Amino acid sequence: MANIVQFENVGLRYGTGQETLSDISFTLASGAFYFLTGASGAGKTSLLRLLYLAQRPSRGIIRLFGEDAVTMPRSRLPGFRRRIGVVFQDFRLIPHLSIADNIALPLRVAGVPEADVAGPVSEMLAWVGLGDRGGARPATLSGGEQQRVAIARAVIGRPEILVADEPTGNVDPEMAERLLLLFDSLNRLGTTVLVATHDLHLLNRVSEAQMMRLDRGRLQDPTGLLRNPPARRD
């Protein structure tokens, strides 16, 4: 499948005011790496929420994995959500669960047998450099550490798309670079990655990453590349 995500003239209106997102049209190629930039309030989080099925658009067409995601019945959403890993801007770790249990959650939701949970969890903990913190509660971790737990939870289920909302917003530049390396390594394994950020310094850290820019709810696509993406990188 060449196009894993497709938006066509998508609009989103909260309540009755102006449209927060207007005429959004783009295509994400399977296996590619994208940055979504734009000023604060431009609509980055809103666009990501449409993509990870937390919100239905007011108009337009959204196709995910080749299927119409707008008219999809509610009962099919869980199956699609399991194919998308999300790193929320505010982490959304469950405070009374241990780090390990937080990371294990997608596997347990997917019904993976309990015997097959511990292995991947400790693998993920090691991958994000928190090998010895599995038993800790989220509140005892620094912002950067919580961010890495959120990333581990987002990717443990081997999603086809990884969506991250301002993942470097709360960390120092050194940690930001480390996090980007995690995303890059994941992308090299074939996962399509979409990272929203207003941190322009990050953009040239990932070679071959494509940039999407939102300006007050409209997607800037001067070259038209977002509508007709080039072939995936190898």
Next chain:
Amino acid sequence: MAASTARLLDNARDGRAMSYVIAIMLFLTVLSAAMGLATRNAAGALERAIAGRLTVQLTSGAPDARAALAARLAARLRATPGVTRVAPVSRAALADLLRPWLGAEANDADLPLPAMIDVDLADTAPATLARVTAAVRGVAPAARIDAHASWMASVAGMLSFATWLGLGLVALMATATATVVVVAARAGLDAHRATIEVMHMLGATDVQIARLFQRRIARDALVGGVAGGAAALATVALIGARASGLGSELLGGAGLGAGAWLMLALLPLVFALLAMLAARIAVTRALGRIL
């Protein structure tokens, strides 16, 4: 999503209030059910004892003539179809009955006592009663016939009303319990909204999320139900012990059999299941309104 996710909805404090309410509900429910079952048993015992039984009294005439008439009447009754037993009440037995009121005078041979015949009928059909009445009238037109069922009917009616009242109370309690559970489930959903949202985004189905709530609510309901139910069973046993101490025939008939005790003991379990079902419906409905 088994034991490892049981802690997903931590902060168990919101279940405590529901356990108390359900304990009280179950206490009242088991008492009501016990009352219903006991009065049903009493009504049954009473009915078996009095249905199709009547007494014929001869009060007029000289004692000798009355005795002769009574003998003829007894013979006639024995020959009447539908009559299963004819038992003339002896003068001595009547005197025994009167002794508490009359004292030694009850033994006085000159005391004018009516001649009485107890009659048991095969069934309670009006036709049988009419046939027996006609037979009595044919021999002794002045005889008085007391059908026990007729004067006991109001007592039996009272008992059956109490039975239905007990049943109605149980139904009301069940409704109230389900309502409490629905309110508690909604409060729980609000309290855990953030967790639910994350679960949804990780691809959890409504059924998976509802299971977390229904498991907890069933546990809280069971704890409360068992406590309230046990207290009520102890109370019922205590009342039963005191009632049988009275030696009353009516209260004796009200005793609970093993089946009734089992039914009462199962009520907390039934209510816990009901709570679980109510929680599941409330939660899946509420989740259906979220994307």
